[in-house]
Every structure is written in structure tokens, then in C-alpha cells.
Amino acid sequence: MPRSVTYRVQQIGTIRTPYQDSAPYQPVDADEVDCHIALNDEYVDGLNELGRFSYIYVLYYAHRVAAHLDMKVSPPWAGGKEVGVFSSRSPVRPNPIGLSVVRIKRIHQNRIYTSGLDVFDRTPLLDIKPYIRDLDSKIDANYGWIEDMNGLAHLILHIKGIPHDY
């Protein structure tokens, strides 16, 4: 019989993005998107040597999720296909912890400027971790059930939030 316990996590900073009322589905790796993470001052010493990494993981609490939790979800770009919530990156999940891989542009004091972060402005930051080649970059990874969909290449643009006009 599995136990169910709750734990407390705390906001350690704030993610700033241009997205006030809608956000892309996934990080947009475009230099013109103005995103940064403002880490609370007491944690700044924890950034030592972070700028050496090309990519980081950003963990955040999806605080604006209001939708009803359902074990089946239908991603907006999936043409009505339903899959289990754990087979999706939907923010509506048992623990609304979001995860994005972003590129570091530069770090200045408590601010980490990154490639596009796919979250609403002022999303609470929970953690930053280095993305380490070999450990995290799985070159034999697949697309799972997304491979069934027609027009995979086109879909990848949607999933990655890359603007396109076809």
C-alpha cells in the first residue's frame, strides 16, 4: 500500500518572460525573446560556475494552472488525440512542476538571461540544475506516441514553439 505524503517547496526566484496571458507550449530558442530568471538574493552564491554550462534545467511551479486535473489529456497541437498525463508535458498534472531546458545567454549578479522560457511572467522558480552532456543528452531518444501523428516534422515546430506559416 503506497503512502501519500506532502512536502513543502519554496519559491527561490522569479521567472520573467513577455508572456502575460498566453505562453508557447515549449521553449522557443530565439535570441529576441527577452527572458530572465531573477534569483532571490540569498542564493546568489549558488550560481558560482553556472555560466560555464551551455544549457540548464529550470524547474518551476506552474502557479497559474486552474484547469481540472484529469489523467487523460489532449495536447493542443495533437489533433484531438488523448494520452495519459504522464505521457504529456501538460502543466495540469498531479504536481504542477514544470521543467524546461534552456540555453544560458549571460549571468549578471542574480539574473540569468536565457533562451525562450515557455512560462507566464512571474512564474515561481523552484530549482536550477546544470544540463550535462552525456548524462542528459540522449541521442537515441525518440518521440514516443508523437511519431504516430501525420506530419511529424511540422508537429515538432509546434511542440518546440517555433514560429512557422504553413
Next chain:
Amino acid sequence: MPRSVTYRVQQIGTIRTPYQDSAPYQPVDADEVDCHIALNDEYVDGLNELGRFSYIYVLYYAHRVAAHLDMKVSPPWAGGKEVGVFSSRSPVRPNPIGLSVVRIKRIHQNRIYTSGLDVFDRTPLLDIKPYIRDLDSKIDANYGWIEDMNGLAHLILHIKGIPHDY
């Protein structure tokens, strides 16, 4: 002035590993390590289509962390070098949320059998997300500050927890 808010997260399952009192630093991709995730029954429908993915992210709460939180850490394999906690994957961090990329071996009912998970037995599960090629596999990622260390290839074995005798 950044706000600091706390949020509740809940255990949604239990990670079972052979590690009772010590665990490898990172996931060991060895078929012989017997690891599985036992998801609480009420979430089983959320696993639909998950088995199609070759890799998943596993998020967990590092519940056995007892060490004092410090903004500077010295990873056990780093020969005494100190770096910021966010430049490390140390479980002793402001929010002790762990993240591992593992390969799915098979799924049976509420159990997901995976490649080696680098956590203590009975670690509380917080989330499972699909690892999606392109979105998560960054082939231009680097090793950050780890590249400064002598014997990088050797270190990678330590970081990845691959057994070796030199």
C-alpha cells in the same frame, strides 16, 4: 523585492531501488540494476502511451537529505573543487527535488521498470514526464566547469556512475 511563497507537492508513487544506504551519484544505465517506479493506483490511467517513449524524466523528493544547506558544494568526484549548488546536481539544495533521465524497460500495470535510478529505495515520486527527442536532447551541450578537471573521460564514468577499475 522577490516574494517567497511555499507550495505543497505530494508523493504520487514510490521509487524502488537496491540502494538502502548508499546510492550512485547518477543513473547507471545497466540492465542488471533492478529498479522500478510504483505509481499510486489512482494515477495509473495517466500512464497511457508512456511506454512508447524510450526515455523519461523522473522527478522525486530527496527525502533522506540531512546535510546542512550550503550555497557552495564540492561534488564527491570533483577532487575538492567547490562550485555553486546550482552548478551541481547535489541533492542538498534549496528545494531537494531530484531529476533523473532513465530508459523505460517495460510497464506493467502501475509499475514502470527502468534503467538504473540513482536514488535510495522508497524515494517519493513527484512526477514523470516524457523525454522528447529534439526538445530535450541538446547535442551541442557541454560539460561546464567539469571540462577544467583532469581526466574528463574518467570523470564522466564517475558522474554517470559507471563501474570502472582505474
